[in-house]
Amino acid sequence: MSSLAQDEVNVDFLIVGAGPAGASLACFMAQNGLKGLVIARARGTANTPRAHVFNPFALETLRDIGLEEDAKGHATHGEVFQSFRWVRSMVGEEYGKVQAWGAHPKSMGDLARATPCQFLDLPQSYLEPILVRYASNNGFQFRFSTQLVSIDEIPGSTDSRCVLRDRISQHEYKVRAKYVFGADGSRSKVAETLGLKYFVEPRAGVACNIIFRADIGHLIPKERYAGLHSIIQPDNFPRMVPILRLIRPWNQWIFVCNFPEEDGRFKDLTPQSPELIDLIQKAIGDESVKVEIDRLDPWTVNESVAEKYSVEGKNIFILGDAAHRHPPAHANGSNTCVQDAYNLAWKVAYVAKGLAGPELLDSYSVERQPAGATLVREANQQLKAHADVWEALGQFTTTAEEGARRLAELYEPTLAGDKRRQILHETLEEKRRECENIGLSMNQWYTSSAVYLADETEARPALKGDPVVDILISTYPGNRLPHAWLDIGKRQKLISTHDLAGHGAFTLFIGHRGAAWREAAAKIAKATGIPIKTYAIGLGLDYIDVYRDWYKSREVEEDGCVLVRPDRFVAWRSKTIVPNCEDKLQQVLNSVLSRDGLQS
Template identity: 45%
Template structure:
């Protein structure tokens, strides 16, 4: 049975609050004369995620409406903003008549698993502190037991060494809450808004510890990898992240990939979607000053990486293809749902 103070309807008396303060401090001499309770507020730990974020019609939910958890890891506001970033460009294209409503179905498909992961991680971050409290004796039921455990940490004995080792390991493990780059960055989308037909193999396996470590990849459905770039005459340092977003589909290519640029322009004009393209490499639009983009792009010089307006990889080509315009048209029509339009009201396609 949970402790009574874990229940939202529990209203402790002043004496119960004082008893709890005495228990925490460990000083039985404390009385109501020493403590003034000015206000009592409640905080209920949430561990809730919605099964779907979209009702199939015109209602879309995001943020705390679909995922609620404690602020451990600090993932709440970030996840809310990411929900909006995922949804906004899709609604815009559908409202403008440039995409079918099937594009909106990808919102729940892509974001609900992220919400589920964040909920689990945030609450596990709370639980990850339990071994610390145990190692310092905080979970001992009596004052004497807590004092004895605390004193043990200073002992030059095997018992003291074992307790100090438990504490060290417990503190080290909190890196999963404080430095959890993996849980923040290893988001992987798999929906119709991602084009996988040209991939020759499965999605790469996540790192051994996907909470701590980030898997950098341009595999479709993953985040655009960051790499520092600059102009040939060095100016303000930029990230590859700065090339994408801003409501546009972005194509990044290298030497020998220039044909992709004109193909993207024609397809974008044909479909009425905003596009931008950049070449990255020696003497091109941007210089790969540290070689990081070359190491992380996973495509050849003449290949390309197509990014959605939310900076997730939509599709990539390992090398130049003969009909690059036709290939881009196929990719865009698939993502926007234009390759499978709904039947007209008169029953015709």
């Protein structure tokens, strides 16, 4: 360390933060052949479960780098976690239940149409080692117990000089980086250095996670399987709502205690406090169960999103919780972090390799900031919806007696009972939006310089239904690539259109009369170095359209084409052939990649 204290280390890419955002960014940049350094204040990867539900659209990104099976192997999946319950206790009466995360029949159908992947319950403590292992084996070095002290501009350069501190030895050293990425959480030093402003709403409450072990599988029949169990006991938990969250069936749990305002009842408690054991046993409904508490993690509910994720003229970017901060409602936190990274990584790689102009990087904030803002808004709206259910069940009343009275009303053959049951029904129906929320991820679409819209004569197709729940499948530029199952002619192994796309390259999909497009793409790739893969889909072509789903969703003729970006979003399409395919495709790529100032 003494030499490091005096010397300046040079790196191309410095990532600050090794959570889902930073570690996945390192993975996706490594996939593109880049090498760099990742630092983190923490001593290692996450030691608590934190984020857990991993949606199919984030899993698609891991599928792209060969990590899907690894993720599935460390996850819980299927009916074990695909429900949300409101109950007296784990063994007590059930007041309501919602099918979640792909379990609802409509969600099953929509997911089958939209993606080759599935929902997983993949705690952050299991996800992060998967990402760190891949990135560290493919060109990125990790330095834990290391913090960012400062970032300074280097005059006459877009490089940054960063001062890092080893938190073990307290030695400081300098790193000169061509690019800096702030994936350093809600107290981001990188965002502070950039002077970024946030849209901030007042805090909506506080919470405390109690991580514990208790073997209660014998108390949970199949009919009571769920990933989340909201405990309703106004007599024992006044003005507090605990949720038992499954980590590992059936012996690892988090007891999430939610409070509508500041509450000091846990302030002086420790994992050894008998009061906590008593609370958990009451929530389980069996005082004979042995409970071992590992730790307490208090946290606050945030609602903020950065106005932008970068500053023009600086090769410094933020992503993940540094950019958007919100409660865990919708279970999209780590998913959005990973999707931020997937969007950013290929753009940085193309600019760094000279395949794209630096203006391409401006599209990152333009595309991802609206996605983050939407998530923050919807997550906090659903937090309120949580409170509405709890209010309906008497959990937020001022007295235990009033809470018990509201619960009793649910059983009364009276007008008051009718009203109480109606309120509970309506609030649980709203919770379905959160638990069937595939549209919130599936319907993300981009309008930026990295999408070519000049050839579109009509507006983007209108989504029919609720944008949080329902989905839009289209090749309209800026939309996700539609998923369709393909195969070679002799039926060997199904493959998705998503498996052909990605891998750090552009992909061109053509039909029976698209040979001119294939020839054009090959010439451009050879002349410019831009990686372009071309696949013809149809009977007798490269792949057959097994269920005819590509035919139904492609929205171009047999002599047209669909150009897909490395992040599997549609960059452009030509509904039919054009007089000079090579010139047109080159024009589109020059626009999408901001190549006007580059030599061909």
